[in-house]
Amino acid sequence: MIQLDRTDRRILDLMQRHGRISNLELAERVGLSPSPCSRRVKALEDAGLIADHVTLLDAAKLGLTLQAYIHISLDRHTPERFETFDAAVLNFPEVLECDLITGTEADYQLKVIVRDMEHYQQFLLGKLTRLEGVTGVRSSFVLRRIKHDTALPLDHLV
Template sequence: MSNPLQLDRTDRRILELMQRHGRISNLELAERIGLSPSPCSRRVKALEEAGLIADHVTLLNANKLGLSLLAYIHISLDRHTPERFESFDAAINGFSEVLECDLITGTEADYQLKVIVRDMEHYQQFLLGKLTRLDGVTGVRSSFVLRRIKHETALPLEHLG
């Protein structure tokens, strides 16, 4: 793991504001952090070039789009070989229903997936038509989100050096 870049207070403030207000203009950003627009723009560019700003995205309202079933799925594989993991990873990356996929430890499962679909019927189609058909999948345990208590996309920066 690489050492994190050292950020000063202004860099942290820029990142905090940009995470929460993705459409903020450079002028407004500069005003809110107390810089003139040119130095602010240079700092943002430097943060992008350093890889701290990975992308600029728009967050959509899943419920308004009819995507109302959110599930967490634990997957167990039959073998723990590099080839098996590579094959599974490649297949999962092709499934648009999968929002997140993590190789995990601490449970009987090998992977945890975060999946979103319209409803239980579409979940069944995803599970039986795609997921359980993958080579090496020996166990699938699903949990469904009843109510979201907190959903945060912004990383906490207040405790960084």
């Protein structure tokens, strides 16, 4: 694990919450001059702590109003079966997240976003259930989002 000081943690927190923050403003908010601040950000990027810079979009304003969590069960638990499923899911734009899980009857949990129930049905029947080895699909639909945060908690880091 990489050791971070208080300034590094503050830089990371601010960058997570304010992606378009300028180096000048970031430096002011963490108490550094711009050059050392820029060097720290570069070091954090080089260390792999900053994985990417992204823009978050408003799904509803784009017409993507139905979000579902889908539990998938496979017929066999072989490396080949998992690799085949993993490769297929990478090509589905509707899938926001795909995790291999434990603790339930399911093997995978997918987070999916689509326009509506018709689009979901097309995705489910036209893509997901056609994958070799898929034997079970259980869907749960999001009624209301209570909390959504993309920033990792950094307070506990020493």
